[in-house]
Amino acid sequence: MKEIKSMFPNARIPYGTWGSSYFPAWQTSSLAEVNIGQFAGEAMANILGKRKVPARKLEYLVIGSTIPYHWKFWNAPFLSNCLGHRLPGFHVEQACATGLTSVIQAGSEVNAGSYDTVGVLTFDRTSDSPAGVFPERRSYRRTEVLADVWDNFGFDPATGGAMIATAGQSARKYKIDRSEVDELTYLRYKQYFDAKNSGFLNRVLFPFDILNVQGRLVGKVDDDYGVRQITLSGLKEMRELDTCVTTGTQTHASDGMATILVTSPEKAKELSPKPDIDIQFIAKVDVCALPGFMSESPGLAVKKLLQMTGLTMDDIVVAKNHNPFAVNDAIFSKIMNYDWRKMNKTGCSLVWGHPQGPTLTRILMESLEEAVDLGGGYVLIFGCAAGDVGTAGIFKVS
């Protein structure tokens, strides 16, 4: 393994202290009925409890979420109150880049010596999108109402286009073939179900029983509801919504949370059930592609990141990404000359959905688990985000 200087030499991710809820598709579970911030705080307490990490060990909270939730104004003190231990903290947000940036932000705080133990709490609920009412004196209606999830998916104010259009436009630019995208998608589902059936996902995902206000069970969140087995022929029969984009080759909105800790090296050894495993931050970058070409942005980000670090894709032991459109992976392969079959071996957000804030957090923890299984190495995670943003980060597991 090449030796690369860490971006945060004083920060670590303690192995095995992370966890995520399942990501049920929007409107399929009781998560659609709760304050997702409160749920996330309580779920984080539960996950940390199962991981034998007392919440009182935390000193600071980095919050990543993109969709407004009730009492968002209060942020860290409110969420950590639900966690059972009130903390200061900060909220970060940039659509689907949020999960990775939240972890990086935590690494920065620890590396600077401000804290020894920082919790990262990412979550979003796409179900029942909140709507904002905005006085907009320059619009002809004077007051605009915006459904935060779906209106934003459908309209990038910078380009005037919908999210889906950026995938089609990128596919045309890179001359991606529909059949390749269908085959790629079919593989992604197979990868997910193979990982699920092997029990791999149980190392990351935690089931939750959800209570109503009377304290009675209202539902269980114990699966990535909405994810179904698909067939290649079924994919091929789907109507194309834009170039290379069908309902089968794009992700779906979902709800969920994911949490991970960032600590000093000493604390990582104290908190991890396997203190010999060392997880370091190597590098991270964000880029912005040309307007309307979101699907190429991940490849551009990774390209830049590898140039920064001097690493090549051959040095990467695990590559995993947030790929709301399957075409993203095909384009990434072209940009990086990398076989998409070698990526996303335990599943990806194309399959299990897209709650935005926690998406890359779950991807990160699955990647780290996979790297541990492989005996360590460099882990590359990346993805696209609204506004044609590409984000990528490298971690080192040893």
Place this chain on the structure above:
Amino acid sequence: MINQMRQSTLQTLGLGSVLEIFQNGKLPVSASELVDQVFGKACNRGALVISGANGIVGSGKTMQFASRLVPYGVPVIALDFPGVPDGIAKHYPGLIRVFGKDNANKIMGNIINISYDGKSLPEVLSAYNPKFLLEAIPEILDIKKEHYRIFRAKFPGIDIWSVTSGFPRSALGVGISHPAFPHEVNKIWEIVEPKPSNSTKLLWALGLIPMPVSDNWSFVLDVLFCGLTLAGTRFCEATNMPFWKTDKYIRKFFGPNPFRAHDAIGAAGANFLTWSCLHHLSKHYGELFTPTATLDEKKDGKQNWYPLNHLRPIVDWSMTNEETEEFHTWILGSLFQMTSLMLHEKRTHLSQMNLIGELCAQFRHGIVATIRSYGAANVRKIVGDYHKLHPAAAKKAWHPEVFDNINTPEWQQLYVNAEHDGNAGVISINREIYNHDVNAELNRAIDWLKSAGIKNVIVTGDFHLSTQMLGADTTDFFPAIENEAKGVELSNSWSATARRLNNDFKTSVGVINGKRCLGGFLELMMHCHYIVAEENAVLGMPEVTLPVVPGMEACHWPFRKVKQEDYANLLKLLLTGKPVKAKESVGWLTDYTGTMEEAIKMAWKIATGAEHGLKKREVAEEKLKNIPKELAGLKDTGDAMMDNARKAIIECISISCNVPLSEAISVQSKYSGNFMTTKLFKKGAIGSAYTKTWIV
């Protein structure tokens, strides 16, 4: 010469044993003579002063004493700062509920409110001739001491008790009477004094329950309750389980819900008191008692423990078997160690230590009984495991040797004692609800008397810790809800014990000496050859209202002892759930009623074979004839649960009376056990309690 299985708790008050009460034919002391001694003769009667009378403790105790001292003309002076919120008036509606408006007015009329500035006593106080000060002011040592000084300066002979929640007598320099919450109704007081005083005996004579304890930091109740709260917070901090859920598990496994209790009492004050108690204990006994960071925060932040309504929990928590074991280690390990300290210090009679937890802190089983059920070796192992989780606790205040005596009668007879004089025996029961522990101890007491050749026995309440007999402990029924065999077994074994009172003695006398005798306890008493009761005692079979089918033979045994014309009385008792006054039940339920003293004398006459004039009602062993299928004039209530319960009880009466006595025990047990698995039972009070507390 009196032989005892163990010391009677009454003896710790200097009031002799239960057997001596019967031998002497009267109670050991009377309230009127003790009022004379404490407050002076009627011609020169002094007053009781309660300082801090508007606080939670002070106002509750003002009610308790004012209501009891009215008949004796002892005024209660409620002393407090000017302008403090009136804590006394809010008890008035409760007084009306209990005593009626006229009596409530008399009680309120016996309370004289006087304000003072905290520095000097108002002159008007002298007019009331204060004889006794019950101090209930804040827990600040210097302020308390100054308070005593000004009282002693003005009234040199005054007797002073503090209701302090933690200071020892040696620090305060006055007697201590530590009451249990809720103060207006809880009768228990932990008393610290060199030997039982007349004031302590007066508490007993007034129907309260004083318990002498040693002069150590904090009290038995506080060690248990604050200790449980502390253990709960330690578990929460280790596992992140929220307080509300930890509370539910504590309630499920042990009985109390300490966090909810703090909120109910008022978190701001209760958090401070708990923290303060633990803080002082930790100074003397080390890390075992050190308040957690959570408790520090709750004390300073004055926050409730349960989430606010708009933050009702979303995520439920459950525990694996391994996690449940860890939970038990955190909670029990801590409590067991704390109890070892109290046992080492010989803080009080074991039965009292045990019942303080049950009567004041909602422990389902007292801590001593719990330790006994685990056994010494397991207890030591659990504490050892606890020390692995909390190593600092191992450094101090751990006394494993105290469990060496676990097989002695002091440990084994926590609820039931037996005494005899070589001729007659007395079995005294100090638990107000009958459970498996009482059942086992009762059997041992019977065995002990039989082994001594005792043929005549009195079965009674203990004249101290138990002021009534309320029936069966329905939490013992919980395992039967999902398993019929458990219910049948329970009914069978309890009935078999009850039958021993009929079969194993030449003469047995059930003495109902408290306010009530209901349900399972009344069934137990029915098995005695004679029932003697204080005439105003209330007797009842409330099972139909729960509903449950009586499991200790009430559906046939009492019918076998009466004439057919009395069947209606028994049916009414069983089918309406409405109680009767003892004096209205003579001949068909009881055999004699009178004043307490008359009842005591009569019971002793029967037990000693003296001439008593009562005819023994024999138990018919054959099938009974003409058992009615209904009670004439009894109309449906319109409540389907009650009406169906009546049908079940009638059916049980019918089938258990329709077999010989030898078969009836199994017939009734099977019916009763089966009923506990029905939907009707599950929807009722016991089933609901089961769902609420056990399905966590």
